[in-house]
Amino acid sequence: MAEIIQEEKGGGKKKAKKHAPHIDMTPMVDLMCLLITFFMLTTAFSKAKVMEINLPEKIKDPTKQEAPRISASRTLNLILGPNDKIYWYPGAVKPEEYNSLPPVTELDYSAEATGVRQMLLERNRALFKKIDEFNNEVLTGKLVLTPDSVLKSIAQLKKVDDTGPIVLIKAYKKANYGNFVDILDEMNICGIARYTFVPIAWYEEKMVETAAGIAPTTTASTK
Amino acid sequence: MPKIKLPTKSPHIDMTPMVDLFSVVLTFLMLTTTMRQQEPAPVDTPYSISEKPTPDFNTLTLLLSKDDKVFLNFDNGPDTLLKYRPKILAEMGKRYNIEFTDAELREFEKYPTSIGVPILKMKEFLNTKENKERAVFQTGIPIDSLDNQLALWILFARQVNPNIQACIKGDAKTGFPIVQKVLDIMQDKNVNKFNLITSLEAAKINLQEIQK
Numbered sequence: 425m426a427e428i429i430q431e432e433k434g435g436g437k438k439k440a441k442k443h444a445p446h447i448d449m450t451p452m453v454d455l456m457c458l459l460i461t462f463f464m465l466t467t468a469f470s471k472a473k474v475m476e477i478n479l480p481e482k483i484k485d486p487t488k489q490e491a492p493r494i495s496a497s498r499t500l501n502l503i504l505g506p507n508d509k510i511y512w513y514p515g516a517v518k519p520e521e522y523n524s525l526p527p528v529t530e531l532d533y534s535a536e537a538t539g540v541r542q543m544l545l546e547r548n549r550a551l552f553k554k555i556d557e558f559n560n561e562v563l564t565g566k567l568v569l570t571p572d573s574v575l576k577s578i579a580q581l582k583k584v585d586d587t588g589p590i591v592l593i594k595a596y597k598k599a600n601y602g603n604f605v606d607i608l609d610e611m612n613i614c615g616i617a618r619y620t621f622v623p624i625a626w627y628e629e630k631m632v633e634t635a636a637g638i639a640p641t642t643t644a645s646t647k
Numbered sequence: 648m649p650k651i652k653l654p655t656k657s658p659h660i661d662m663t664p665m666v667d668l669f670s671v672v673l674t675f676l677m678l679t680t681t682m683r684q685q686e687p688a689p690v691d692t693p694y695s696i697s698e699k700p701t702p703d704f705n706t707l708t709l710l711l712s713k714d715d716k717v718f719l720n721f722d723n724g725p726d727t728l729l730k731y732r733p734k735i736l737a738e739m740g741k742r743y744n745i746e747f748t749d750a751e752l753r754e755f756e757k758y759p760t761s762i763g764v765p766i767l768k769m770k771e772f773l774n775t776k777e778n779k780e781r782a783v784f785q786t787g788i789p790i791d792s793l794d795n796q797l798a799l800w801i802l803f804a805r806q807v808n809p810n811i812q813a814c815i816k817g818d819a820k821t822g823f824p825i826v827q828k829v830l831d832i833m834q835d836k837n838v839n840k841f842n843l844i845t846s847l848e849a850a851k852i853n854l855q856e857i858q859k
Contacts, residue, residue, distance in 0.1 A: 463676035474842035602819030
């Protein structure tokens with residue numbers, strides 16, 4: 425794009441220049457192109473998101489603090505198993521059942537019929553409907569609320585709910601961190617009001633091992 | 648017949664508007680850019696539907712890599728104005744009877760990404776200038792019960808900055824035992840609220856099926 429400016433020589437009088445001298449901007453544009461490309465490639469536009477989780481406080485002294493009591497009929501135990509599988513059973517295992525452990529059902533992380541989402545939504549239908557109706561009212565403009573109060577109202581709906589399941593999440597040692605995040609995500613998607621993460625018990629490890637066909641290697645405490 | 652005079656010069660394009668536009672874009676990018684930093688271990692975060700953005704400061708980020716190493720980061724990269732990093736390191740040094748010089752503290756403050764160096768190697772690490780040589784020291788922070796340096800880091804971080812929030816950034820393939828261990832250590836120090844760093848994805852729910 426370079427150009428050669430030819431000077432006219434001789435012949436008559438010199439004319440005074442009328443227009444401003446022309447600056448060749450090509451190199452400047454080249455440089456700017458480079459810089460823009462550089463910045464565009466190094467910029468991280470989308471910031472990472474965070475998901476909050478509150479774990480129950482650790483009971484450090486069992487003589488002073490008692491574990492909270494929850495009703496067994498509403499309890500669902502989800503055990504994160506190896507190979508992206510979830511094993512679940514309802515209720516609790518009583519000490520007299522230790523020799524014949526209840527069977528577990530296998531699920532996966534998909535949204536299909538075999539997935540954990542269908543199972544959770546089935547059990548959490550009443551609350552999920554309420555949250556969904558509320559969200560619809562906000563979306564269609566029937567209710568005009570700030571985002572903060574929307575979140576608060578949903579939290580309130582969850583708080584007063586007493587029909588949905590209480591989900592206890594446990595992780596078998598061959599599960600991975602992705603499974604953990606996925607299951608917490610499912611809790612948020614399905615609008616589960618009460619869920620928490622608790623350490624796995626030895627009989628639950630056994631149940632997973634029987635269901636998944638792994639050689640038993642119990643490591644959890646046998647308390 | 649008169650000759651048709653052909654223009655000898657190529658037509659001149661006025662580049663001024665283009666330059667204007669470019670400078671606007673360039674300024675915008677320069678002002679909004681946050682440099683992507685190379686983490687000491689590659690981490691693919693799992694996906695979730697959460698839309699809450701990561702906090703910019705008052706954070707204590709734990710990086711859990713695929714090979715079960717733990718790295719620490721305060722306030723995501725170069726320090727904020729309040730300069731918590733050198734204070735935390737100085738406290739750590741006091742505990743282990745290591746005197747860190749001002750230059751070393753400054754080096755720690757400037758370090759742009761997560762750090763996974765055992766405290767006894769920290770001095771050597773901070774005095775190494777070459778990035779490649781530095782990477783050798785990043786062996787992860789010891790978390791076993793004999794020498795639980797992670798617990799001390801968390802303790803001092805919370806002493807220096809009481810508003811600090813715990814963030815966990817793990818690879819989707821990180822095994823669960825290490826996650827469990829880290830959560831245990833945090834809970835021993837009475838940290839019960841965690842932020843799990845994830846990437847955004849859309850949720851798909853088949854509403855008709857549920858309402859049946």
